[in-house]
Amino acid sequence: MKFTWFNLMPWPYLPDDFREKNRSVWVDIDQRLFDPDKSHEVYNTYMDLLEYADTLGFDGIGVNEHHQNGYGIMPSPNIIAAGLARRTQNAAIVVLGNSIALYNPPVRVAEEFAMLDCISGGRLVAGFPVGTSMDTNYCYGQIPALTREKYAEAHELIIRAWTERDPFAFNGRYNKLRHVNIWPRPIQQPHPPIHIPGGGSVETYDFCIDNTYSYSYLSFSGYLRAKVLMQGYWDRVAERNAPDTSPYRAGFAQTICVAETDEEAERLYSEHVLYFYNRCLHVYPGFADAPGYRTIKTIQTGALSQYAPPRGGYAQLTWKDLVEGGHVIAGSPETVRHRMEDLIKGLNVGNIFCLMHVGNMPADKCMYSSKLFAEKVMPKLRGILPECEGDGRFWCKPLPKRATAGTLPQPYSPARVAEPV
Amino acid sequence: MMTLKTAQTRHADVRYLEGGSGEPLVFLHGAGGMTPEDPLLAALAKTHHVFAPYLPGYGETEDCPDLRDMLDYTLLGWDLVKAFGLTDPILVGHSMGGMIAAEMAAIAPNDLSRLALIAPAGLWLEDHPIPDMFILMPYEMPAYLFHDPEAGSKLMTSGLDMDDPKFLQNYLVRNARQLGMAGKLLFPIPERGLAQRLYRIQARTVIVWGASDRLIPPIYGPAFEAGIGGAQLITVPEAGHMVILEKPEVVAQAVASLG
Numbered sequence: 001m002k003f004t005w006f007n008l009m010p011w012p013y014l015p016d017d018f019r020e021k022n023r024s025v026w027v028d029i030d031q032r033l034f035d036p037d038k039s040h041e042v043y044n045t046y047m048d049l050l051e052y053a054d055t056l057g058f059d060g061i062g063v064n065e066h067h068q069n070g071y072g073i074m075p076s077p078n079i080i081a082a083g084l085a086r087r088t089q090n091a092a093i094v095v096l097g098n099s100i101a102l103y104n105p106p107v108r109v110a111e112e113f114a115m116l117d118c119i120s121g122g123r124l125v126a127g128f129p130v131g132t133s134m135d136t137n138y139c140y141g142q143i144p145a146l147t148r149e150k151y152a153e154a155h156e157l158i159i160r161a162w163t164e165r166d167p168f169a170f171n172g173r174y175n176k177l178r179h180v181n182i183w184p185r186p187i188q189q190p191h192p193p194i195h196i197p198g199g200g201s202v203e204t205y206d207f208c209i210d211n212t213y214s215y216s217y218l219s220f221s222g223y224l225r226a227k228v229l230m231q232g233y234w235d236r237v238a239e240r241n242a243p244d245t246s247p248y249r250a251g252f253a254q255t256i257c258v259a260e261t262d263e264e265a266e267r268l269y270s271e272h273v274l275y276f277y278n279r280c281l282h283v284y285p286g287f288a289d290a291p292g293y294r295t296i297k298t299i300q301t302g303a304l305s306q307y308a309p310p311r312g313g314y315a316q317l318t319w320k321d322l323v324e325g326g327h328v329i330a331g332s333p334e335t336v337r338h339r340m341e342d343l344i345k346g347l348n349v350g351n352i353f354c355l356m357h358v359g360n361m362p363a364d365k366c367m368y369s370s371k372l373f374a375e376k377v378m379p380k381l382r383g384i385l386p387e388c389e390g391d392g393r394f395w396c397k398p399l400p401k402r403a404t405a406g407t408l409p410q411p412y413s414p415a416r417v418a419e420p421v
Numbered sequence: 422m423m424t425l426k427t428a429q430t431r432h433a434d435v436r437y438l439e440g441g442s443g444e445p446l447v448f449l450h451g452a453g454g455m456t457p458e459d460p461l462l463a464a465l466a467k468t469h470h471v472f473a474p475y476l477p478g479y480g481e482t483e484d485c486p487d488l489r490d491m492l493d494y495t496l497l498g499w500d501l502v503k504a505f506g507l508t509d510p511i512l513v514g515h516s517m518g519g520m521i522a523a524e525m526a527a528i529a530p531n532d533l534s535r536l537a538l539i540a541p542a543g544l545w546l547e548d549h550p551i552p553d554m555f556i557l558m559p560y561e562m563p564a565y566l567f568h569d570p571e572a573g574s575k576l577m578t579s580g581l582d583m584d585d586p587k588f589l590q591n592y593l594v595r596n597a598r599q600l601g602m603a604g605k606l607l608f609p610i611p612e613r614g615l616a617q618r619l620y621r622i623q624a625r626t627v628i629v630w631g632a633s634d635r636l637i638p639p640i641y642g643p644a645f646e647a648g649i650g651g652a653q654l655i656t657v658p659e660a661g662h663m664v665i666l667e668k669p670e671v672v673a674q675a676v677a678s679l680g
Contacts, residue, residue: 137555137608137609138556138609141608141609141610143604143605143608143609144555144601144604144608145601145602145604145605146489146605149486173489284556285558286556286557286558286561287556290555290604290608291555291596291597291599291600291601291603291604292597292600292601292602292604292605292608293601294597296484296594296597296598299590299593299594299597300590300594
């Protein structure tokens with residue numbers, strides 16, 4: 001099993017009446033709700049928590065990319081990842097990911113990911129999302145019906161830039177480059193492992209299967225609701241005669257809160273979980289799915305955006321709704337372990353993106369929950385899929401001996417050298 | 422009475438409606454598409470031989486991934502004129518169709534002598550931004566499209582049952598096909614450089630605008646008028662962006678003034 005401690009980096013100061021006074025947390029969120037001075041503290045606390053997760057023994061620490069978004073103040077995950085690469089020792093740096101169709105030219109991603117891989121000593125796990133409609137189309141202006149073609153071209157360019165050893169010309173439709181020759185290139189060969197966040201597109205299933213990439217379902221609605229979608233993926237894996245059904249071919253994001261008892265979990269975490277589900281996920285439905293962003297085939301399979309409002313609109317969700325519905329796995333270590341087992345076995349997923357920081361959760365509570373998970377839950381889940389433990393295709397392969405940040409020698413001193421010994 | 426036929430072009434087999442008799446006229450629909458019952462087509466067909474193609478992704482014309490940008494659609498327009506067997510037809514376009522028609526007139530000025538632009542897209546005035554139609558929920562659209570949103574709403578949704586899941590899925594598919602294509606020309610800003618090509622248009626041009634247009638405000642009328650030498654601007658009172666539904670006879674009359 002690979003457990004990645006994930007932080008979406010929500011803005012923790014959205015007002016109580018946010019839903020009533022604002023139409024969306026994303027795209028056209030009120031500028032005035034962001035306070036740059038307060039963000040100084042927020043960013044540094046969030047990065048500290050990611051570093052703390054490394055010391056607890058999580059396999060990875062994860063960041064992602066969103067734009068103009070009140071629950072994800074990370075338009076550039078690579079900036080955060082660079083800090084983490086320096087300040088952590090063991091955890092994989094999971095960047096899930098860079099929306100490669102948005103970078104011009106996409107060799108920028110090949111270069112920055114190579115830098116992260118080099119700085120971290122080969123600890124990078126690279127994610128290539130198409131990006132949500134909110135980010136890709138409405139914030140970054142990509143034409144919906146051309147987004148996937150542009151994405152596919154960016155992917156081809158990045159992989160070639162990573163793997164070819166001589167300069168080459170790239171005559172794409174969206175990128176015309178005479179001399180592709182990235183410098184530096186990544187440590188991991190032939191390239192860092194790639195995870196693809198998806199939301200139920202058949203095309204994305206096939207893309208992962210054909211390229212041996214891990215398919216990640218980054219949902220906030222929990223493992224119970226994910227069964228149909230993940231089964232669709234595994235059915236597709238079988239249909240296309242993939243050589244195996246290794247659970248590492250798949251990843252899943254799950255909100256997790258651990259306390260000593262179920263009651264304590266509710267008492268400690270309820271307000272922060274409700275802040276996230278009832279305030280942060282308030283997205284104007286008109287931004288959910290730009291027409292043309294999803295393929296017709298995907299719409300016909302009924303896989304609709306998780307951001308599209310349910311028929312009848314959102315109700316105000318309660319702690320009980322969220323826990324019983326599986327949006328959130330919360331409770332004592334024993335309760336959480338049982339439900340995590342259901343998740344892992346039910347979805348057949350080897351990569352778990354643990355959303356341990358939720359909404360406006362303060363650092364001390366987040367540390368408490370993370371520590372309990374790392375010490376009392378994670379060890380018991382380690383051996384749950386024994387037959388596939390050796391599958392390293394979807395995880396990073398760090399250098400055995402890695403540099404330690406901040407260990408410069410004494411500066412050169414001409415005076416000292418001149419002295420007779 | 423309109424008949425559904427197929428025209429073969431290099432990149433797409435295009436379904437089109439044909440009807441009426443008289444001077445040949447090609448009509449290019451807007452981002453919302455068209456129906457065989459379209460009252461403007463009926464009005465035009467009284468005096469003209471009308472050819473009205475369903476652009477790729479609309480009606481029974483398949484989506485065409487090979488057509489991506491303004492030039493592709495401008496040339497598709499001319500490929501269709503040829504496939505219809507026409508020379509110098511009257512060219513009429515509404516909204517997005519007007520944008521394509523204006524581009525066709527600008528790229529081949531010697532092949533077109535009569536042009537009618539009905540609330541065309543294609544220009545962008547900094548002080549008068551056009552609302553983002555790609556974020557509108559279906560129930561929000563009538564307010565932008567019609568002089569009388571309530572009556573317009575009935576025109577748009579009569580016979581539709583949004584609570585039937587099967588219908589809803591078909592609706593989403595249709596929306597994705599149609600507006601997916603429209604996005605190639607209109608997303609995220611409905612402007613692809615037409616302003617610097619308008620001067621090339623030689624055709625006698627009539628521009629028609631609904632005075633209550635809240636999607637592309639009527640102030641865009643004078644901007645087109647100023648860009649196209651000798652163009653005549655007709656403003657239609659008590660009509661919105663869907664002036665073709667609200668005042669089809671008035672629009673048909675304006676088109677007929679071209680001959």
